[in-house]
Amino acid sequence: MWPDLIRKAKEGGLDAVETYVFWNAHEPVRRQYDFSGNLDLVRFLKTIRDEGLYAILRIGPYACAEWNYGGFPMWLHNMPGVSFRTKNDVFMNEMKNFTSLIVDMVKRERLFASQGGHIILAQIENEYGNVMKPYGEDGKSYINWCAQMADSLDIGVPWIMCQQAGAPKPMLETCNGWYCDQYKPKDPNTPKMWTENWTGWFKSWGGADPLRTAEDLAYSVARFFQKGGTLQNYYMYHGGTNFGRTSGGPYMTTTYDYNAPLDEYGNLNQPKWGHLKQLHHVLHSIEYTLTHGDVNTQKIDNSVTATVYETNDNKSSCFLSNTNTTTDANVNFGGINYFIPAWSISILPDCRGEAYNTAKVYAQTSMMIKRSNKAEDEPESLKWAWRPELIESASVHGKGDVFVNKIVDQKDMANDASDYLWYMTSVVLAKDDPMLNGTVTLRVADTGHVLHVFVNGKYIDSQWAKYGNNVAYVFEKNIKLSPGKNLISLLSVTVGFKNYEAKFDLVGAGIASPVELVLNMRNQTFVKDLSSNKWTYKIGLDGISNKFFNTDCASKPSSKWVSDQVPINRNFTWYKTTFKAPLGNKPVVVDLLGLGKGMAWVNGHSLGRYWPSYIADKKLCKTKPCDYRGRYSDKKCLSKCGEPTQRWYHVPRSFLNDGENTLILFEEFGGNPSWVQFQTVEVGSVCVNAYEGKVVELSCHNRPISKIEFASFGHPQGVCGSFKKSECESDVDAISILEKECVGKESCSFKISEDKFGKAYCEAKRLAVEAVCEDFTF
Numbered sequence: 001m002w003p004d005l006i007r008k009a010k011e012g013g014l015d016a017v018e019t020y021v022f023w024n025a026h027e028p029v030r031r032q033y034d035f036s037g038n039l040d041l042v043r044f045l046k047t048i049r050d051e052g053l054y055a056i057l058r059i060g061p062y063a064c065a066e067w068n069y070g071g072f073p074m075w076l077h078n079m080p081g082v083s084f085r086t087k088n089d090v091f092m093n094e095m096k097n098f099t100s101l102i103v104d105m106v107k108r109e110r111l112f113a114s115q116g117g118h119i120i121l122a123q124i125e126n127e128y129g130n131v132m133k134p135y136g137e138d139g140k141s142y143i144n145w146c147a148q149m150a151d152s153l154d155i156g157v158p159w160i161m162c163q164q165a166g167a168p169k170p171m172l173e174t175c176n177g178w179y180c181d182q183y184k185p186k187d188p189n190t191p192k193m194w195t196e197n198w199t200g201w202f203k204s205w206g207g208a209d210p211l212r213t214a215e216d217l218a219y220s221v222a223r224f225f226q227k228g229g230t231l232q233n234y235y236m237y238h239g240g241t242n243f244g245r246t247s248g249g250p251y252m253t254t255t256y257d258y259n260a261p262l263d264e265y266g267n268l269n270q271p272k273w274g275h276l277k278q279l280h281h282v283l284h285s286i287e288y289t290l291t292h293g294d295v296n297t298q299k300i301d302n303s304v305t306a307t308v309y310e311t312n313d314n315k316s317s318c319f320l321s322n323t324n325t326t327t328d329a330n331v332n333f334g335g336i337n338y339f340i341p342a343w344s345i346s347i348l349p350d351c352r353g354e355a356y357n358t359a360k361v362y363a364q365t366s367m368m369i370k371r372s373n374k375a376e377d378e379p380e381s382l383k384w385a386w387r388p389e390l391i392e393s394a395s396v397h398g399k400g401d402v403f404v405n406k407i408v409d410q411k412d413m414a415n416d417a418s419d420y421l422w423y424m425t426s427v428v429l430a431k432d433d434p435m436l437n438g439t440v441t442l443r444v445a446d447t448g449h450v451l452h453v454f455v456n457g458k459y460i461d462s463q464w465a466k467y468g469n470n471v472a473y474v475f476e477k478n479i480k481l482s483p484g485k486n487l488i489s490l491l492s493v494t495v496g497f498k499n500y501e502a503k504f505d506l507v508g509a510g511i512a513s514p515v516e517l518v519l520n521m522r523n524q525t526f527v528k529d530l531s532s533n534k535w536t537y538k539i540g541l542d543g544i545s546n547k548f549f550n551t552d553c554a555s556k557p558s559s560k561w562v563s564d565q566v567p568i569n570r571n572f573t574w575y576k577t578t579f580k581a582p583l584g585n586k587p588v589v590v591d592l593l594g595l596g597k598g599m600a601w602v603n604g605h606s607l608g609r610y611w612p613s614y615i616a617d618k619k620l621c622k623t624k625p626c627d628y629r630g631r632y633s634d635k636k637c638l639s640k641c642g643e644p645t646q647r648w649y650h651v652p653r654s655f656l657n658d659g660e661n662t663l664i665l666f667e668e669f670g671g672n673p674s675w676v677q678f679q680t681v682e683v684g685s686v687c688v689n690a691y692e693g694k695v696v697e698l699s700c701h702n703r704p705i706s707k708i709e710f711a712s713f714g715h716p717q718g719v720c721g722s723f724k725k726s727e728c729e730s731d732v733d734a735i736s737i738l739e740k741e742c743v744g745k746e747s748c749s750f751k752i753s754e755d756k757f758g759k760a761y762c763e764a765k766r767l768a769v770e771a772v773c774e775d776f777t778f
């Protein structure tokens, strides 16, 4: 997908691509490196270069990015004497080793700008300033060391440290956030740079869909440049998918769509992409005045301010900003009247005409739809085979590989080799043990995230962390014990390790002490603490270790997949089906509605964790309609509450073959695979809603426009998908004009004028159009 994504970024008016480098992806085992396939960093950087863009390399190597463990490899956590992100020799040696490795690799290819390449900036650490305090003096020494170490690598382009006020020289500090216009670097000689303008937000299991409006995002960018900004980067411009087990924690979803300008599948997220493209075009056009001009600010009225950039050779560009969150403004500036909606900024490239206003969106809105797989005759009824996960050796026989007389944190025991870890112990009861008569509760302290409990081979129950920041909980359930030996088998499942906060690397995972049996008898409570019992551990699941998900293994006749009586709602179950790839080249998703939680693979490639049964909390979505005005936060404009947090899972075309493809699911909770469907994601219809005088474009992205569903010039009401006419409408038939102009074409562009659409007798006339894109496979 790289060349296509990078081309779309360039077409969207970007100058550079910023990327993290994930240490745990490239050094999964100490001193064993992986730069193959999708991990080929140099190839990625060269693709950026070959498309004519600059690059910003955020080596970190601590990254965050809602990525598993913030990008740290788990082996590092398990090194004796290590302490993360502080003055600690073990950590600093490893960090230096990886950072130098990346720098050397890039230097060898001569990719730094100082070598004639396209990398203009590099980053060390990540937002350490936000969390530095708890690390005390050692934290200060550490960040100074980071600066010296980075500087010693002699890359010839500046190093940056984001969210690091007063960064040690020669590091340059930068800002991250939804807004950075108020930000001032401590050193006045440091240019005002913004490394992360959050275009939306991420999602956790149980969370709702984020939306940061195009108007507000454009406002934040224009305001930043109005207030002297020099470099602004979108985080994310394309967030994509966290395949495999790369999602961080607690509880990050597999999708990392982020409501970014390019969506998870690489489609243009319109109108955001197009509205920003127009902004970039205008900003580029005033680059000379912005970089050479003197700045002057004038207050025009209570909410509107004019900022004038003027050069010695009398060239000037202006910004008119209305920071009021509710009141629109009509102002006169330089003898000309301007309408500046609340919470918006107009850019006047020559200080006279308005070329852009952040709240006036003329870019088209694209409504994406999902279509079922036409390569299949009966796409809804895939034929399934199944096999059980063999849990009995752990749940019934308590067999494992490691024995310790205490409860061990999952990070320390499983070394991130798997999400799954069995904790097993036994309790021997004499025939006259009171536990055999009273009510016994098994109580397990859990630091996250999912727990399945078995006693003497019998499944008792499961519990998982609730949506939110605190993922710790206590499992409590009454159990029945027998005389003699009783086996307690606890299957603990992690869903991504923590990635942010001071000392996040030490936050517990899996089962914590105590694990107790609580006996209630005759109003008295007796507690038996099992924490220092002999515990047996088994890392991973049988089917995952034996690679049931590999197509080779899946198709072997001996591999015991059964096609009869495919069970539903059975936990710890493997499902397999084959399918034909959807025709054409549109992005493919698999709809996993009906399933519980687990992992999915297509042709042996992991699609990541799935969890469609986790429903987004109803309380998260406010009933108020989404208003672009006022500061955005991750609590604002949420949608899809009461629906699965993530129902569709991306299947990149590169995972698919022309012939037969195999989907394998490991279902942990129990679910029904019969609704599973492969679909394509494409533009269903496109809309424009713009004022008279504007030139607008409708485009079905390489497919013909098949129909004009709605068109009205005057005062049409509503939004894309539900436009309505109003009393003020021209009597010229706008639909037939646009049918002639657009139908059968992939895109059409026209000016909204009375000449074209006739007279309408109202103020501020607009044209609203909805066009349908052809259902077309190739």
Ligand code: GAL
Residues within 6 Å of the ligand: 063, 064, 065, 066, 126, 127, 176, 196, 202
């Ligand atoms: C920042 C961090 C990014 C990402 C972002 C939220 O704090 O630097 O890596 O985690 O927050 O998406």
